[in-house]
Amino acid sequence: MVSQKIILVVEDNEINRAMLCAILEPEYKVLEAENGLEALKVLNDQKDNISLILLDIVMPVMDGYTFLSILKNDPSISSIPVIVATQNDNEADEVAALSHGATDFVAKPYRPQIILHRVASIISLRENAAMVNQFRYDRLTGLYSKEFFYRRVREELQAHPEQEYDMLCSNIENFKLINDILGVPAGDQLLVSVAEMIQEKITEYGICGRLSADQFACLIRRPPAYSQDYFIHANSEINTLANMQNVVVKWGVYVIRDKQVSVEQMCDRALLAVRRIKGQYNIYVAAYDDTLRNKLLREQAITDSMEAALEEKQFVIYLQPKFQIKDDQLVGAEALVRWNHPKWGFQSPAEFIPLFERNGFITKLDQYVWDQTCATLRRWDEAGYPQISVSVNVSRADIYNSDLIEFLTRTLTKYELQPSRLHLEITESAYTENPGQIIATVQQLRTLGFVIEMDDFGSGYSSLNMLNQLPLDILKLDMKFIQNETAKPTNQGILRFIMSLARWMNLSVIAEGVETREQLERLRETGCDYVQGYYFARPMPCDEFEKLLLQHQKQTGKTVQDDSARIADQQKPMLLLADGDVRYCQAMRGILSQQYQVQCVSDGQSVLTCLDTYASQIRLIILSLDLKEPAGIEVLQKLQHRIEVRDVPIIATGCWDEQLEETALNIGADDFAGKPHTPMSLWKRVQRTQSLNVLRRQEQLLREEANRDDLTGLLNRRGLYAVCQSLRQDDAPLALFLFDLDNLKKVNNQLGREQGDQRICQFSRLLRSHFRQSDIAARLGQDEFIVIMKKAAYKEAVLKKGRDLSQAFTEVKWNQDVPLTVSAGIAMWDLSETLDEMLVRADSALKWAKSGCQNRCCLWEEANLWGIGNKHVKM
Structure with missing residues (x-):
């Protein structure tokens, strides 16, 4: 639902004010003020939300003209349109109101349809003007946007055909590196500084705009010459304004001789001149010349x-x-x-x-x-x-x-x-x-x-x-x-x-x-x-x-x-072909060896032995269900429990039998090839199985990526909940740790987000080193981490684990100007409650830990274990 527009009615007459409110309120939200002074107080609180002001001229305390004068001199509220209420047929009041900055006027007595029409029209005009303004100006620097700059240049060239102009374009060297090292806010400040310098030096003589991230363009009246010293001085000013060192801005000049050339091409040619001097020491400006022109023509011909x-x-x-x-x-x-x-x-x-x-x-x-x-x-x-x-x-x-x-x-x-x-x-x-x-x-x-x-x-x-x-x-x-x-x-x-x-x-x-x-x-x-x-x-x-x-x-x-x-023989993926028929293996090996190193075995025990040796290299298994010692079906079942080949596709083979095929697929085979079959038939199944496996791996990678925190590689909130759904009763009892990095916000503010990220990454590495690979670790927010420790039977050991990790993080040699510690809340979990319930308990313990606990690590326990109320925290 679209929120209602807000209108401020400034009218000392209570009856008139009530009448205006009655007219407007079905479509708008109305705020009221009895005089100009009170209206200014309302604007002070609501100036960003008010779409229009309806103003009476004759009021006590502060009249309408005084209010209009104050309004128009305050940039933060001067753009709010004002409709002035005047006496019927009083032309002098109308002229005076418009001269003081009013947008429109309505006559008393009020006519509802007229008021509603004018209010809607002016609000619409203001919103359209705001959209046009966004289109015209770059939000960060205040210069013209690229599209409007192109438009203004075309208008300027058409309006003054006798005037000689040049196009100047600039580029900041290694701007991406500045963003990466110093951060985006510093990069933005640099862009603002460049814009300020351009506005100061050039705006009087031309038109300026921002083309892209670090590219600016100016149409200027042609000067007698372009001095390197002038651009060196401008570069120094930019460094001073941005409070930086060694920032280098290069400029390219395109001399406009043919005004029919598109503005886009003019800018491209000026930027081509910039690229020619990129990386050249102490050269700050270059002109587009015949060499570049010929190169451009040559590239166009190609x-x-x-x-x-x-x-x-x-x-x-x-x-x-x-x-x-x-x-x-x-x-x-x-x-x-x-x-x-x-x-x-x-x-x-x-x-x-x-x-x-x-x-x-x-x-x-x-x-x-x-x-x-x-x-x-x-x-x-x-x-x-x-x-x-x-x-x-x-x-x-x-x-x-x-x-x-x-x-x-x-x-x-x-x-x-x-x-x-x-x-x-x-x-x-x-x-x-x-x-x-x-x-x-x-x-x-x-x-x-x-x-x-x-x-x-x-x-x-x-x-x-x-x-x-x-x-x-x-x-x-x-x-x-x-x-x-x-x-x-x-x-x-x-x-x-x-x-x-x-x-x-x-x-x-x-x-x-x-x-x-x-x-x-x-x-x-x-x-x-x-x-x-x-x-x-x-x-x-x-x-x-x-x-x-x-x-x-x-x-x-x-x-x-x-x-x-x-x-290729060394690098080919390995295929395990398990079949007791030697002639079958020879026939199939011929086509399979074109793409795989083929390992052939003839009995069930050899399959398991081969896995012990080559599990990390095997990419596909073709398994005959007719194997003996142990039987093929039994081997297939065993393979489902071998973690090292969990993602390896298996093609089961055997006589054509629907029940045997169904059994193999239910156990976990990816495909079934009934015998007899040709080598090409099996090869097609191998290709199809590998393609499906690649797709499955892609899906798995996408799911894992969606469930991982980008910075630390730990699970994110979504991944935590997904993994917790697979927890089994034999994993219990569990301990849920909720860690919080104290003062991280202060680190970010004083030392920069990069320093904060380093500490986050260091803590994630400590988590991995202090807990088992089978435990579940996740990052929930900027400074909150979760670990679910499996088979955590001893509370004392759990508490010690939390204290040891907190101590290890404290001992890392950080910048001592902003000390960083870790607090931990712990809750024991037997899987009879939900993850959300356990997070509430761990959060309660965390608050206790932050409130002054000496080791900053606290354990939440049920009251009936301690006999002192509904909840208790052990420190």
């Missing part, structure tokens, strides 16, 4: 041609060979793209690839490259050439494309290729951009059998902790890193460290950009696996690579090894 080029297959695949370093043997290739334009000739990828990444066309181009690469591999297979793998690039835009996995799998199916034939190269920097989403996507691809390479390793800033979480098979060392590191003395250990790290993580290493024999030998010494670069071969068309492939085969007298054969 953009205009790219769709047609793709349709006409102007983009061609080049392959750069990869060699095994221990014997210089050819093992694969990397697919690169070249653009052979019919008029321009061959175009450098360094020119068009970054542009395609910015405009989004890279996704279409990558998909084209993948398709052409797979078509080439298929053609080679049909011609009888040795099978090799080829690496293809996967850009950031591809990873965020929801159709990525479907397109890749569909392409491989189209050309009848296994996923291990296609290595997917993802740059190191892409992993650091949004690790959660990228890791989830790449993990799915790796599960499907694709080999994952981290490209340009050594060019970015991956932490070792993050690297350990990434789904990878190969590290591909950045070219510049190779050239720099191999030029250092041999006692420099960075390369050796990377090789050791790769061995520890079971990763292979490829070095690209190898150009000299010295670089090759240095890489050989440090244990690198594969190399590519001009020392061996430049990128070449596919037909030339075919010749190289066959030539290499003749020279060595060997078939070309597929580097993915070794890598």
